[in-house]
Amino acid sequence: MAISKKISKTRIEQDDIYSIPIDEFFKSAFSVDCVIFGYHERELKVLLIQRGTDPFQDYWALPGDLVYPYEDLDDSAKRVLNDLTSLSDVAMRQVHTFGKVNRHPLGRVITVGYIALVELMDINPLPSKWAKQTKWHSIKRMPKLAFDHKEILNESYRALKDIIVAEPLWSKVLPEKFTLTEFQAIFETILQREFDKGNFRKKINGLKFLIRLDESQQNVRHRPSSLYRFDAKLFKQYRDKGFVFEF
Amino acid sequence: MAISKKISKTRIEQDDIYSIPIDEFFKSAFSVDCVIFGYHERELKVLLIQRGTDPFQDYWALPGDLVYPYEDLDDSAKRVLNDLTSLSDVAMRQVHTFGKVNRHPLGRVITVGYIALVELMDINPLPSKWAKQTKWHSIKRMPKLAFDHKEILNESYRALKDIIVAEPLWSKVLPEKFTLTEFQAIFETILQREFDKGNFRKKINGLKFLIRLDESQQNVRHRPSSLYRFDAKLFKQYRDKGFVFEF
């Protein structure tokens, strides 16, 4: 389905908006695209699917699809992700909308990008609907992607770096009980910079929502680390007071 | 034009996406809504129009309209703003997309919000196309707005506070040559908090892209202030090095 030829530029440039029947506007679609960042042991990956349908059949792509007419945007992101990868319970947030005219070969489609961060090993994506395969691709070497997904990915990664600190996205990546070294590694991997151990730890000590437990690591060939847990309620209290956690 | 009844929930919940003809998806529209913040002498306002067309005829609303099928999203924001308020050369940036199912009475329309910050006195909005009036409304007491524009406005103001510091939006509000007191007032107004004069000034002195000129204020009934100018190139250099300016 190509963009209706009835709407010619010339006609619109006559500067008479009322000459365009309203129906002509209701010939577009929108989609959502999900950028699921997967973290595991100092590696950051992105979940891609291999498309089993046109356009861009067989290309690697972000899990994304058209939004149903009766569907809220945020709900749609969840549904689409589930349709294509069988994943549920992944908290995503909207980051940016991409609206170049020719970004979709079938017609006018703008797409809304959503991101999430998860622990790779916690979830088990399975291709479904028209997804042939799902695969975690390292953020460093990406295959050629369908549509403008490369641009969406780049923008999303930039957004992830901004958001990771203020929003507890990292809480999805950590196990129930974690060490500060693990915690630090997440930031180092995503922000692509290193922190001094001692100083990082001092900063953490000021954050009351990271609670030190009376337990320590087992089965390590070195001094075991204390375990910590994240208290979401306390974090929320902090945030409601206008507090913003940052590096 | 209501949402096509042919697409029933039941049908989709049969879980067979292929049973929905693709044409059914291409019955939506999208719009842009512009949140133009106007600053002048410690007052922050928002540019509203009075709608001269249905739906929401005569309501106050953000300048916004449907995007043409051949039109880039970012271009559309500019065009729509110009159509309704005669303004051009207003640099806007996208902030969020609103996609509740029933947010528009004529059908499925999602809208992309754009914001800008300008000096009130620098521009002269004039109602055109279907805009009956344009008016600057104080951010503090807003009239009832059309659609979900109240929500869009709230989200946009939150975004403005975040962005004002990192992006030189404020450069649009300042005259060519300005005093540090004027500069400080912008932040105090938008962020709704006050800063110590001396300390604010010290912070500024560290910013090489704010250049002190060999001129001072004229015609003031007190000690005249030195004038400064903003150097966009230097600012860009700063930013490219990863520097982020914040309070």
Added chain:
DNA sequence: AAAAAAATTGTAGTTTTTACAAAAAGTCCC
């Protein structure tokens, strides 16, 4: 010439950041 207003500079105390060093607590291996 003094008063008023606001700009500008200074300063001392506090807190935060930074870079680095030292100590501690386990395992491993002989």
Added chain:
DNA sequence: GGGACTTTTTGTAAAAACTACAATTTTTTT
């Protein structure tokens, strides 16, 4: 059982940044 080893954890001293004021300067107004 005692170093060697690894990583955690604590400490520390210097530098930088922040904070709350106070004092000084420069101009106009009375």
